[in-house]
Amino acid sequence: MNTSGFELLKSRCQDDWQAYTRHRFLRELAIGSLPRMAFQHYLQQDYLFLIHFARAYALAAYKSPTLADLRQAHEGLKAILDLELGLHVEYCAGWGISEAALEQTPEARPTTAYTRYVLDTGQRGDLLDLHVALAPCVIGYAEIANWINAQPFTVRGAENPYNAWIAMYESEEFQAAARSEQQWIDARMAGLPEARLEALTTIFREATRLETDFWAMNLEMTP
Known part of the structure; x- marks a missing residue:
């Protein structure tokens, strides 16, 4: 049985993937x-990352060779601008962070490093390069939620x-996305030299290593 494209990437970067998806932050x-x-x-x-994520989808639209890819990029961009950013702002308010505070947040170096790497990769390469650079976030968060739920030490409720x-990323909507x-990555990696x-x-x-740095920087904020 052939290994899918995404699983092949994970197997080739197993140590880095484990460090990211099993991080102490998580x-x-x-x-x-x-x-x-x-x-x-x-x-x-993460608020700042979402804004750059939207830019990545705009870049994906520009890089799209087919109408189907263009529509996919448009839907991703629309979801972030019309839904996800609003939900994130609302969630942050529950943690005592106002929208004004979010807008004034200085970008940390690990945030800059990962988001600019994604955008630079997309600019230099093709649409598949861009999707692979985003995969640790898009697919990784779903795997992380499933891993958290499978651990005996996890506390829910x-x-x-x-x-x-945790509930956000274990949701069927996010898991389906x-x-x-x-599946998109698997289809486009099939048969590549x-x-x-x-x-x-x-x-x-x-990209996986830069995502790991994104977790680590938050732990450095504590005494």
């Missing part, structure tokens, strides 16, 4: 012991202040 979040300051910092930086975050993204697979692996590995 373990503490699952237990409910993550310091409030660390999570608030994450929420503020009102006892965990981060329960709503992740599956759709993986080894040299092209190696290039995509390099993109995936670097």
Whole structure:
């Protein structure tokens, strides 16, 4: 049985993928012991990331070779601008972070590093390069939610202040979006020559490492 394109990328970057999807930030979040300051910092930086994510979808529209790809990019951009950013602002308000504070948040270096890497990769490469650079976020968060739910140490319900975050990414809507993204990548990686697979692996590995740095920076905010 042949390994799918996305699973092949994961297998070639196994150590980096494990470091990202099993990070201490996530373990503490699952237990409910993550310091409030660390999570608030994450929420503020994630707001900035969403804005760059929208730009990535705009770039995907420009890079789209087919009408179907163009429509997919448009739907992604529309979802972020019309829905996700609003929901994020509302969620942040529950954590004591106003929209004005979000808009004034300075961008941390790990945020800059990952988002600019994604955009630069998309500008230099093709649509597949861009999707692979985004995959650790789009597909990774769905896997992370499933992993958290499978751990014996995970606390769910009102006892965990981060329960709503876990619920967001375990939702069928998000899981379906992740599956759709993986299917898109799998279809376009089928039959690619080894040299092209190696290039995509390099993109995936670097994007995964930068996502790991995105977790780590929030822990550095705490004493």
